[in-house]
Amino acid sequence: MVNMGTASDVKVCPRCSNTLAVTDRHCRNCGYAPPDGTQTVTLKVEPLALRARRKEWTVDSASGSLTLHIRGMNQRIPLERVKQLVVGRVDVESGFTPDLDLSPFGAVDRGVSRTHLILHYQNNRLFATDLGSANGTFINGQRLIPDQSYEVHDRDELILGRLGVNVRISLNDDGSAEAADRLI
Numbered sequence: 001m002v003n004m005g006t007a008s009d010v011k012v013c014p015r016c017s018n019t020l021a022v023t024d025r026h027c028r029n030c031g032y033a034p035p036d037g038t039q040t041v042t043l044k045v046e047p048l049a050l051r052a053r054r055k056e057w058t059v060d061s062a063s064g065s066l067t068l069h070i071r072g073m074n075q076r077i078p079l080e081r082v083k084q085l086v087v088g089r090v091d092v093e094s095g096f097t098p099d100l101d102l103s104p105f106g107a108v109d110r111g112v113s114r115t116h117l118i119l120h121y122q123n124n125r126l127f128a129t130d131l132g133s134a135n136g137t138f139i140n141g142q143r144l145i146p147d148q149s150y151e152v153h154d155r156d157e158l159i160l161g162r163l164g165v166n167v168r169i170s171l172n173d174d175g176s177a178e179a180a181d182r183l184i
Contacts, residue, residue: 015131026096031086031115032131033096066126070105071157071164084120086131087160088113102163111135111161117144119152126152126169135161 011020018029026033068077077100079085088098089107091114100119102112113133120127127149130137137144138159144150152158154169 026091026094026114030118030131031088031096031098033091033094033114066170067168068100068158069166069168070102071166073105075105079119084118086115086118088116088131090114102160105163107161107163110163112163113161116160117158120149122149126167128152128158133160 011022011024012018013020013027013030013032015032016027016030018027020027066079068079069075070077079100085100086098087100087102089103089112090097090101096114098115101107102116111134113131113135115131116133117131117137118129120129128137128139128144129149130144130146132146139150139152139156141157141159152167154167156167158165158167
C-alpha cells in the first residue's frame with residue numbers, strides 16, 4: 001500500500017484506491033494485502049495435468065442456485081448474492097480473511113493466494129477476475145490475465161494455484177440463471 005505521507009497517517013490501496021489507516025494490514029474494500037513473510041509459495045505445476053484428474057459433479061436439485069464444488073473432496077459451497085466476493089485464504093499474521101476462505105481445503109499447500117480472485121455478477125452473468133495471484137487462475141485450462149474479467153459458465157472448472165473448483169449454476173425453467181439473483 002502506498003503511504004500518502006499526510007498528517008492524518010493515511011495510505012491508499014494500490015488496487016482499488018480505497019483510503020486506509022496506516023495500521024490497516026489489508027484493504028477492507030478489496031482485500032489486497034501487501035507482501036510480507038506470509039507470501040504464497042510459488043508452485044511449479046502444469047494446470048492441464050491437474051485437469052486430467054477432473055471428476056464429474058452432480059447438479060444440486062434446488063433450481064436456480066450457484067454452488068462451488070472443491071475437486072477431490074465431497075464439499076459443496078453454496079453462494080449467496082453480494083456485489084463481489086473475494087476468494088482466497090486466511091492470513092493469520094495480518095488477521096485478513098477473504099469473503100470466501102479456501103483455507104479448510106488445503107489452500108496454502110495448493111498455492112492459493114490470500115486475495116486470489118474476485119467473483120462478481122454483471123448483467124446476470126458470472127465473472128472471475130484474478131487479482132495478480134502468485135500461481136494464477138485458470139478457467140478450463142486457460143490462464144486468466146490478472147485484473148481482467150472472464151465469464152464463468154455452468155460446469156466450468158476454476159483452478160486457483162493447484163486447487164480445482166467446479167462451478168455449478170442451476171437455471172430456471174425459462175433458461176435464465178436464477179443464480180444471478182442469489183449468487184455470491
